[in-house]
């Protein structure tokens with residue numbers, strides 16, 4: 138081993154990688170088609186699976202005749218729910234939010250009854266994809282129809298039809314968080330009784346479809362009693378555990394691989410019936426099996442998101458100090474409880490107070506069964522719904538008080554010097570400065586000029602009116618401290634793991650438990666490791682998404698990967714350095730305490746010119762000819778990180794919107810946002826994440842809605858009807874950042890993966906309302922289609938399909954505003 142002479146004079150500190158807008162390493166292979174998506178997999182003797190799906194929303198299966206399909210050319214087998222009844226178990230739900238939550242169970246293939254259009258009733262296994270697809274038509278299923286339960290407010294009434302006739306109610310659970318009872322706030326009822334002003338609203342947060350680019354796809358290869366599954370999933374690690382539990386295939390006999398995955402947005406945070414069935418079929422037939430959904434199947438049968446009816450009451454003083462918040466929601470579970478279906482609204486429960494200092498807060502949620510496809514995580518999962526409600530009602534309160542909406546917010550939000558701040562929901566917000574972010578966002582927007590233009594248009598009765606809407610948001614992400622998840626009855630922890638392998642030639646393999654599917658972890662983790670170990674960015678390879686390669690992991694969702702998984706990587710790197718230090722001390726014949734480590738090199742303090750790089754040490758321990766006696770010949774290291782708190786990114790989003798009062802067309806004139814995501818590892822990725830999130834959040838406000846007809850058919854069953862916007866439908870985004878370092882992780886980062894999606898929706902709706910409120914419009918139901926806007930303008934109400942007046946399921950008024958009285962207008966606990 139030679140010790141390199143390295144005159145200090147020649148040393149130039151390399152530019153830090155963290156903070157560099159590196160283009161993503163992974164993009165070259167992704168955008169040039171040089172990767173293997175699950176559907177590209179071809180295995181010798183591979184069979185193809187297609188799924189026969191229910192065309193009815195609710196019914197008993199009277200008879201299934203598969204004889205014609207079985208005789209079709211190329212068909213190898215046709216299996217029904219009865220055929221697999223012994224082995225298929227139930228699709229797992231890992232988040233029983235209350236002890237008495239009712240779970241109807243969910244067979245991967247329906248056995249006796251179907252509960253939503255698109256539910257699997259049989260599978261066909263054939264030698265080719267086309268043979269499997271063609272035989273679908275040949276399976277003859279007789280259904281005894283039952284009335285579908287489709288409307289949540291009807292479903293919770295006593296006399297309602299039942300979604301599952303073996304359960305005597307459509308309510309799965311009733312979840313309550315009461316700050317008074319939790320000791321984190323005062324008495325909410327008292328706050329409302331004492332209020333000068335109470336504003337009550339009913340908001341509809343419509344059903345959405347995650348609409349990932351790569352459809353769901355799975356390939357299973359049996360090898361004796363071992364199985365390898367490739368799946369377009371966000372959660373190979375969780376999936377493996379769950380499949381082992383559901384099917385009885387021993388966990389150590391099952392390898393799950395998530396190859397490159399083309400988006401998920403929470404929609405692939407799931408244990409899919411088709412994954413279970415493909416595994417069972419491969420086990421039964423002893424042959425590889427592939428299933429890839431069509432786009433229509435994806436829209437119809439992959440889980441949906443959002444779908445809440447929210448009754449929100451806010452209490453305040455006449456001067457504009459908020460004194461109480463009361464939220465009651467109906468959350469549509471769909472027909473079954475999937476992996477985290479019940480937990481989505483429960484997670485949101487803690488975010489309704491937003492960034493405001495409410496002294497009292499009560500939240501109640503009913504998880505309601507309907508004969509629709511189950512809901513589950515969709516980008517933000519519970520937090521966009523909560524943010525929408527609070528940011529909408531703050532605007533309504535401002536109108537009621539005759540205050541500027543921003544002024545009302547400023548008056549009530551947490552001040553920068555008050556961090557860390559424990560909210561009325563019991564969360565400890567870590568750091569931030571809402572004033573500065575807001576100021577910057579206003580400047581980016583050109584706020585003063587746009588307000589002036591708005592005034593001019595109003596005065597001249599311009600048919601095109603202009604409005605400006607805000608959303609000053611925070612969110613809890615970086616999921617999550619395991620103990621907190623445990624206290625919320627979630628079935629797993631929130632840690633993440635990493636390993637660093639120092640290869641003999643000095644190259645570095647980083648194994649991460651996170652599972653990127655568009656977020657660029659290969660690039661960002663390389664930047665972290667390059668800085669930490671002082672090795673070139675190009676010398677780092679990041680491995681992920683294969684339980685045989687990365688055996689431990691909690692996967693990617695909840696904007697957790699950098700904060701939790703990135704921290705595990707940094708901690709593993711620190712352990713590598715600590716191990717290497719012992720070897721370096723030995724080789725440099727120095728005391729460990731006398732060594733400095735920077736830019737990838739150990740130097741002996743006071744002895745300039747003597748240096749040993751960590752890459753040289755990797756070779757030394759590989760040869761293992763000369764290393765200290767009390768250490769092992771390896772500097773590789775593992776780390777597992779469990780955060781002590783969530784991270785709380787925040788930001789101010791401002792939208793300027795034109796509304797054509799003659800046609801109802803809306804157009805985003807300008808969109809500006811300033812987000813604080815703590816330390817930014819890669820500004821290019823962060824900007825991309827914000828843009829993607831904005832696209833989805835704006836799409837909820839303006840374009841997207843999963844619509845069912847009166848029989849329970851999904852009428853938005855293709856991209857012709859379900860309007861995912863293209864780049865051409867979206868405005869230019871003016872984005873900026875403030876940086877308040879997160880104290881809970883050594884990187885100082887907060888998550889960004891969901892921020893744009895959480896923040897943007899209310900800003901857009903608030904902007905549209907700001908444009909037309911003077912014309913008598915109080916609400917417009919999302920998405921703000923031209924028809925809805927026009928109807929709200931010309932016929933009142935919210936332009937949606939509900940009556941303009943009347944009482945909601947809880948006996949409260951739908952859009953009640955009460956100024957100057959001390960009695961709350963929305964009474965909870967009506968007809969349930």
Ligand code: MCN
Nearest residue numbers: 400401402516655661695696697698699818819888889890
């Ligand atoms: N990042 C950074 N600096 C920060 C925060 C994040 O450089 N302060 C970088 C990270 O290094 C990472 C990316 O931004 O490369 C996102 O990081 P993070 O916020 O930790 O989020 P996750 O990686 O955990 O991704 C999950 C999140 C979620 S929950 C959804 S939904 C979502 C999203 O990411 N789905 C996506 N972004 C998506 N992007 C794509 N292309 N496709 C999806 O399906």
